[in-house]
Amino acid sequence: MRAIKIPEKTVTRLSIYLRCLEELENDEMSSVTSRQLADRFGLNSAQVRKDLAYFGQFGVRGLGYYITPLRQSLEGILGLKREWEVALVGLGNLGSALIRYKGFREKGFKISAVFDQDPAKIGRRVEGIQVMGASKILPVIRKRKIKIAILAVPAVTAQAVLDLLVEAGVSAVLNFVPAQLTIPGWVKLQNVDLAVLLKTLSYHTARTKRPSSGKT
Amino acid sequence: MRAIKIPEKTVTRLSIYLRCLEELENDEMSSVTSRQLADRFGLNSAQVRKDLAYFGQFGVRGLGYYITPLRQSLEGILGLKREWEVALVGLGNLGSALIRYKGFREKGFKISAVFDQDPAKIGRRVEGIQVMGASKILPVIRKRKIKIAILAVPAVTAQAVLDLLVEAGVSAVLNFVPAQLTIPGWVKLQNVDLAVLLKTLSYHTARTKRPSSGKT
DNA sequence: TAGATTGTTAATCGATTAACAATC
DNA sequence: TAGATTGTTAATCGATTAACAATC
Numbered sequence: 001m002r003a004i005k006i007p008e009k010t011v012t013r014l015s016i017y018l019r020c021l022e023e024l025e026n027d028e029m030s031s032v033t034s035r036q037l038a039d040r041f042g043l044n045s046a047q048v049r050k051d052l053a054y055f056g057q058f059g060v061r062g063l064g065y066y067i068t069p070l071r072q073s074l075e076g077i078l079g080l081k082r083e084w085e086v087a088l089v090g091l092g093n094l095g096s097a098l099i100r101y102k103g104f105r106e107k108g109f110k111i112s113a114v115f116d117q118d119p120a121k122i123g124r125r126v127e128g129i130q131v132m133g134a135s136k137i138l139p140v141i142r143k144r145k146i147k148i149a150i151l152a153v154p155a156v157t158a159q160a161v162l163d164l165l166v167e168a169g170v171s172a173v174l175n176f177v178p179a180q181l182t183i184p185g186w187v188k189l190q191n192v193d194l195a196v197l198l199k200t201l202s203y204h205t206a207r208t209k210r211p212s213s214g215k216t
Numbered sequence: 217m218r219a220i221k222i223p224e225k226t227v228t229r230l231s232i233y234l235r236c237l238e239e240l241e242n243d244e245m246s247s248v249t250s251r252q253l254a255d256r257f258g259l260n261s262a263q264v265r266k267d268l269a270y271f272g273q274f275g276v277r278g279l280g281y282y283i284t285p286l287r288q289s290l291e292g293i294l295g296l297k298r299e300w301e302v303a304l305v306g307l308g309n310l311g312s313a314l315i316r317y318k319g320f321r322e323k324g325f326k327i328s329a330v331f332d333q334d335p336a337k338i339g340r341r342v343e344g345i346q347v348m349g350a351s352k353i354l355p356v357i358r359k360r361k362i363k364i365a366i367l368a369v370p371a372v373t374a375q376a377v378l379d380l381l382v383e384a385g386v387s388a389v390l391n392f393v394p395a396q397l398t399i400p401g402w403v404k405l406q407n408v409d410l411a412v413l414l415k416t417l418s419y420h421t422a423r424t425k426r427p428s429s430g431k432t
Numbered sequence: 433t434a435g436a437t438t439g440t441t442a443a444t445c446g447a448t449t450a451a452c453a454a455t456c
Numbered sequence: 457t458a459g460a461t462t463g464t465t466a467a468t469c470g471a472t473t474a475a476c477a478a479t480c
Contacts, residue, residue, distance in 0.1 A: 221446095223446080223447065225447080226447095259448095260448065260449055260450090261449095262448075262449055262450070262451090263447090263448060263449075266447095266448085266449095275456095276455095276456060277454070277455045277456045278455070278456040279456065
């Protein structure tokens with residue numbers, strides 16, 4: 001129960017290393033050194049070693065890191081091995097495109113709940129999922145313990161919906177609304193890369209304490 | 217021609233301040249202190265003052281900052297007053313949704329070039345813009361000095377297209393491809409918020425030296 | 433064993449915060 | 457003027473990098 005503080009940037013870099021390891025694996029390489037890894041991204045080799053060392057000892061002195069075991073370890077750390085349930089909120093232009101987009105599923109994200117406030121859409125099935133009204137957001141997400149949401153609602157309602165999502169227990173939001181939204185007490189609200197980095201974010205927020213209910 | 221180095225995070229926060237100032241302006245407030253601004257986001261008031269001080273002296277001692285002039289100054293600094301031409305690369309599901317999305321235009325982004333490699337799409341007009349083939353990416357973007365691109369191509373071709381965009385002179389990329397892409401020597405490749413923060417990025421990369429052609 | 437590279441400690445660098453003189 | 461808040465310098469904190477003993 002030690003309180004190890006892992007820098008945000010370290011976690012971000014972990015997903016970069018992972019991506020690189022996948023490529024090396026495809027190239028039939030079996031091991032890689034911290035220097036080789038660092039050179040690919042213009043980073044420092046000590047930084048690579050330090051980043052990895054936060055999570056354990058993965059290397060072999062004099063040799064480097066065996067690629068496959070390290071990749072597997074990183075996948076575990078970043079939560080890439082499990083499937084994540086995702087709630088899609090807003091079924092307009094963008095929301096409709098996103099739900100048909102297969103890239104999420106391949107990366108282990110499953111859109112398993114869809115919300116929209118348009119009565120004409122509620123109850124309809126899209127890609128096998130029944131669209132629910134806005135009033136269901138809180139109870140459904142809470143009940144099903146969904147931690148990731150895609151926000152694709154009109155800008156005017158975005159902040160209210162976001163507050164609701166946070167209250168329901170969502171810890172990572174992929175924001176498609178062209179507005180700057182804030183969550184008091186949260187480290188950040190940024191969608192970065194569509195898949196790999198959303199996972200980083202989800203890892204990240206999962207380890208971040210939720211703000212206490214008592215407002216300051 | 218001084219070499220003032222403005223921290224990346226400062227520029228990001230500038231857009232947060234701006235957003236807040238817009239709200240305060242709607243609330244008919246005329247001035248705000250660094251402390252009030254800081255408290256909204258859990259930041260430190262000294263940080264707010266320091267961030268602003270990088271760009272000039274906007275405050276009034278004993279009083280704070282007049283909201284409207286400060287907002288206008290920040291808009292200028294972040295390049296929100298000008299219209300930005302944007303190239304959309306990839307007219308699949310997502311690309312098609314994005315080109316019809318009006319939010320960009322409202323924020324001063326104008327999709328003024330569209331590329332796709334599908335011969336069936338080349339030459340067609342979408343939202344008044346003629347779709348061009350992949351071979352036109354380099355010459356058109358270079359000729360028209362387009363600095364911002366939306367990347368919505370299949371993952372397999374994403375890195376190649378991105379390299380091309382960078383070669384053509386693009387300095388900010390809104391990446392919709394679910395893959396981790398890299399630009400050697402660039403600070404970062406992250407799309408953050410759709411509009412406000414894309415501008416931050418564009419401001420940012422505009423001031424970042426392009427990597428020298430000689431590879432390391 | 434000799435050579436190489438890790439894991440980790442210490443030094444450096446940069447960003448955040450505290451403090452306060454300047455000044456509205 | 458007295459009170460308040462800026463702009464800025466100095467102190468603190470955290471992250472990056474260098475260095476090197478441990479060890480494969």
